Structures are given as C-alpha cells and as structure tokens.
Amino acid sequence: MRVSLLFIPLLLLHIPIVSHAAAIHDAAMEGDVAAITAALDAGADVDESDGSATPLYLAVFMGHIQAAKLLMERGADVNAQTALGSPLMAAMGIDKIDLLNLLLDGGADPNADGSSQPALHAAVNLGCLDCVKALVEAGADVNARAEDGKTPLHMAKRGGQREVADYLMSHGVVLPTPAPISMKLASANVEKGRTYFTRVCGPCHNAEPTGGNKIGPNLWSVVGRDKATMADMRYSDALLSWEGVWTYEDLNKLLLEPMATTPGVYMEMPGVSDETERVDLIAYLRTLSDKPNPLP
Ligand code: HEC
Incomplete structure (x- = not known):
C-alpha cells in the first residue's frame, strides 16, 4: 500500500x-x-x-x-x-x-x-x-x-x-530456516516483546483470554496449542497441514518471514527478521497463559 x-x-x-x-x-x-x-x-x-x-x-x-x-x-x-x-x-x-x-x-x-x-x-x-x-x-x-x-x-x-x-x-525454492532460539528465551526482554506485539501484531490478533478472533486467531495460550484450531477461524491449507502444537521453534519459523517459511499462509506480513525482536516477542507470547509453559 x-x-x-x-x-x-x-x-x-x-x-x-x-x-x-x-x-x-x-x-x-x-x-x-x-x-x-x-x-x-x-x-x-x-x-x-x-x-x-x-x-x-x-x-x-x-x-x-x-x-x-x-x-x-x-x-x-x-x-x-x-x-x-x-x-x-x-x-x-x-x-x-x-x-x-x-x-x-x-x-x-x-x-x-x-x-x-x-x-x-x-x-x-x-x-x-x-x-x-x-x-x-x-x-x-x-x-x-x-x-x-x-x-x-x-x-x-x-x-x-x-x-x-x-x-x-522442484526448481530451487528454499524455505528459510532460522537458527534455534529456545535457549535465548530465558534472557529475553518480555516488555519489549509486549510493545512489539501491540504495535505490529495487535491490529490482527487479540491477546486476551476473552477476546475473540480478529483478522487472525486469538493468541491467548498459543504456545503449546494445536496449530490452526481456533473455532470460527478459516485457516489456510498451509497452517492446517502443519502438524503439531506451537512450539517455540515453530513460532520462530513462522514469525521469521511467514510468506517465505509458510508459503500460502493467510498472515501476509513481512515478518520479524531481527532475531532479538523475535525472541522478545516469543517470550511475550509465552506469558499469554494462566500457566505459561516452562522455559527450555
Ligand atoms: C495482517 C494481519 C496479521 C498480522 C499483522 C499478524 N498476523 Fe498472525 N495471523 C494472521 C492470520 C490471518 C492468521 C491465520 C493464518 C492462516 O490461516 O494461514 C494468523 C496466524 C497466526 C498464528 C497461528 C495461530 C493458530 O491459531 O494456529 C500465530 C502464532 C500468529 N499469527 C502470530 C502473529 C504474531 C506474533 C504477529 C506479530 C509479529 C502476527 N501474527 C501478525 C494475521 C496477522
């Protein structure tokens, strides 16, 4: 635009x-x-x-x-x-x-x-x-x-x-794979992650337990949640066919560059290319829960 x-x-x-x-x-x-x-x-x-x-x-x-x-x-x-x-x-x-x-x-x-x-x-x-x-x-x-x-x-x-x-x-597409970040979560800046979320993700995602879906699904309790399972959301085949729960590393991959790591995704945004920002953001996502998953 x-x-x-x-x-x-x-x-x-x-x-x-x-x-x-x-x-x-x-x-x-x-x-x-x-x-x-x-x-x-x-x-x-x-x-x-x-x-x-x-x-x-x-x-x-x-x-x-x-x-x-x-x-x-x-x-x-x-x-x-x-x-x-x-x-x-x-x-x-x-x-x-x-x-x-x-x-x-x-x-x-x-x-x-x-x-x-x-x-x-x-x-x-x-x-x-x-x-x-x-x-x-x-x-x-x-x-x-x-x-x-x-x-x-x-x-x-x-x-x-x-x-x-x-x-x-079959003609050379490379799906980017970021380096693992799990071990960096313990020293992440959750407050910076929250600020980033509000500015970049907030327009499309609710992060409160009672908030519904917006353009994107509600992200309360997203860490450890089965992928693409919020009721009343129409997900892309790209997400529906990605097996398993959202781990820290899967979030790391999605958020790096959604359209490149997860081609066909409905989340059409450039992504969070800076690793420190991504780590802070994922550490914040972890806190969106009554009982946050343990840190690795
Ligand atoms: C322009 C709107 C938009 C923005 C901005 C956006 N998202 Fe999304 N997000 C979506 C949509 C739409 C989906 C559903 C994707 C699909 O079905 O392919 C989604 C899906 C997700 C999922 C998967 C959830 C599930 O239920 O499986 C996660 C995690 C996520 N987004 C995190 C984020 C984070 C973190 C940010 C900020 C960096 C962000 N999104 C920014 C629209 C957006």
Missing part, C-alpha cells in the same frame, strides 16, 4: 506528457511490418518512447510477433524500461508465450522488475505455467521477493495453483 501510494505521483507525472506517437508507434501497435521498416529507413529511433512505451513494447503488448522480431533485428533494446514496464511485462500471458520466448532468447532479463514485482511474480499471478517455466529456464530467481515480500511460491499457493507451486518447489 505504502509503495503503491508512492507510485501514484510518478504515474501522474508520466500521463500528462504529450504523446509523440510517431508513425513507428502506430505501426508497432498495428503490427504493420512494412510501415515499421519504412519509419526506420526514414531515420526513426527504434527505441524512441512515445511518452509511455517503446515500439517494441507496443508490438509485444498487441501480440504482433513479426513486428517484434523486426524491431529486435533492427536493434531494439529488449530491456528498455518504459513508463508501462519492460517489454517482458507486455509479453505475460498464455497467449503470448511465443513473444515471451522471443524476448528471453533475445536477451531480456528474466529478473527485471516491473513496477513492484519481478516478471516471475506477474506470471504466477496470471496462473501462466508456461510463462513460469520459460522465465525459470531463462534464469529467473524462484526465491525473489516482490516489494511486498511475497515469493512466487506463496502467490502460487494463495492462488490455489498446484502445478505452478509444484514446479517452483
């Missing part, structure tokens, strides 16, 4: 720019190979932006593969960033797989960022398994985070895309 708000003024700056839609841009939009050739022969710049996009972006966006080939043969930059994104972003979609492959073969960077997410995230978002495969085969990082912290696997699981999720899992 914070990031997209930042982008609005940028976009507004772009939109009023007078469109210099030269002949080559119209020709690219229409996939008119002869007109593109004529424009280039007459001296048009192959990478000229019409204020929002290059001819290659427009040709790809409109699905004109011959026009895209011609522009690339005539030296168009396959990685040119335009106000609308890179040509790769315009090639996203099941019906455009040939264009996507053309760009990747022509040197398009599979890890290029779109406005807020890498191309692989966009492909997952669209549920385009072929696009995902093409990007990964060309070297896209399956562990890349979007600006909001989402991983491709998390998005695939949230979207119920089993095939995409299985493909990513």
Whole structure:
C-alpha cells in the first residue's frame, strides 16, 4: 500500500506528457511490418518512447510477433524500461508465450522488475505455467521477493495453483530456516516483546483470554496449542497441514518471514527478521497463559 501510494505521483507525472506517437508507434501497435521498416529507413529511433512505451513494447503488448522480431533485428533494446514496464511485462500471458520466448532468447532479463514485482511474480499471478517455466529456464530467481515480500511460491499457493507451486518447489525454492532460539528465551526482554506485539501484531490478533478472533486467531495460550484450531477461524491449507502444537521453534519459523517459511499462509506480513525482536516477542507470547509453559 505504502509503495503503491508512492507510485501514484510518478504515474501522474508520466500521463500528462504529450504523446509523440510517431508513425513507428502506430505501426508497432498495428503490427504493420512494412510501415515499421519504412519509419526506420526514414531515420526513426527504434527505441524512441512515445511518452509511455517503446515500439517494441507496443508490438509485444498487441501480440504482433513479426513486428517484434523486426524491431529486435533492427536493434531494439529488449530491456528498455518504459513508463508501462519492460517489454517482458507486455509479453505475460498464455497467449503470448511465443513473444515471451522471443524476448528471453533475445536477451531480456528474466529478473527485471516491473513496477513492484519481478516478471516471475506477474506470471504466477496470471496462473501462466508456461510463462513460469520459460522465465525459470531463462534464469529467473524462484526465491525473489516482490516489494511486498511475497515469493512466487506463496502467490502460487494463495492462488490455489498446484502445478505452478509444484514446479517452483522442484526448481530451487528454499524455505528459510532460522537458527534455534529456545535457549535465548530465558534472557529475553518480555516488555519489549509486549510493545512489539501491540504495535505490529495487535491490529490482527487479540491477546486476551476473552477476546475473540480478529483478522487472525486469538493468541491467548498459543504456545503449546494445536496449530490452526481456533473455532470460527478459516485457516489456510498451509497452517492446517502443519502438524503439531506451537512450539517455540515453530513460532520462530513462522514469525521469521511467514510468506517465505509458510508459503500460502493467510498472515501476509513481512515478518520479524531481527532475531532479538523475535525472541522478545516469543517470550511475550509465552506469558499469554494462566500457566505459561516452562522455559527450555
Ligand atoms: C495482517 C494481519 C496479521 C498480522 C499483522 C499478524 N498476523 Fe498472525 N495471523 C494472521 C492470520 C490471518 C492468521 C491465520 C493464518 C492462516 O490461516 O494461514 C494468523 C496466524 C497466526 C498464528 C497461528 C495461530 C493458530 O491459531 O494456529 C500465530 C502464532 C500468529 N499469527 C502470530 C502473529 C504474531 C506474533 C504477529 C506479530 C509479529 C502476527 N501474527 C501478525 C494475521 C496477522
């Protein structure tokens, strides 16, 4: 949210720019190979932006593969960033797989960022398994985070895309595992944990015995409780399929980076990357009980 708000003024700056839609841009939009050739022969710049996009972006966006080939043969930059994104972003979609492959073969960077997410995230978002495969085969990082912290696997699981999720899992996804923290709990700062909880977790979680669920389940007595068992909560498959009670180490893992350690989780927040903060927080969670579990 914070990031997209930042982008609005940028976009507004772009939109009023007078469109210099030269002949080559119209020709690219229409996939008119002869007109593109004529424009280039007459001296048009192959990478000229019409204020929002290059001819290659427009040709790809409109699905004109011959026009895209011609522009690339005539030296168009396959990685040119335009106000609308890179040509790769315009090639996203099941019906455009040939264009996507053309760009990747022509040197398009599979890890290029779109406005807020890498191309692989966009492909997952669209549920385009072929696009995902093409990007990964060309070297896209399956562990890349979007600006909001989402991983491709998390998005695939949230979207119920089993095939995409299985493909990513078998192509290098690494689920982060934090170092054990149990032995550090005895010296933790519970008060700092409480403050952190109130600020970061409180908006989504109740911590009083009588409080109900909010967006997330009530966390009274969460340590030692069976996972995903609060009544009236609709849990994700990711949590429902995680066996056992909440141990300190399982909390450590969930809280490190929920969307990466527990892909598909409904708790979409960046996580608590700082170990000391995480330890303080887990020590505080332990106190949310009539009879706190013993410290290790
Ligand atoms: C944006 C809302 C949100 C925030 C912020 C949030 N959570 Fe959650 N939390 C959820 C949701 C939703 C679930 C259910 C997840 C699922 O089913 O995948 C959940 C689940 C949990 C669970 C599992 C409980 C159970 O019943 O099995 C724990 C533990 C937890 N959160 C702890 C925390 C802590 C600690 C913080 C602060 C660092 C936090 N959460 C921040 C929304 C949030």
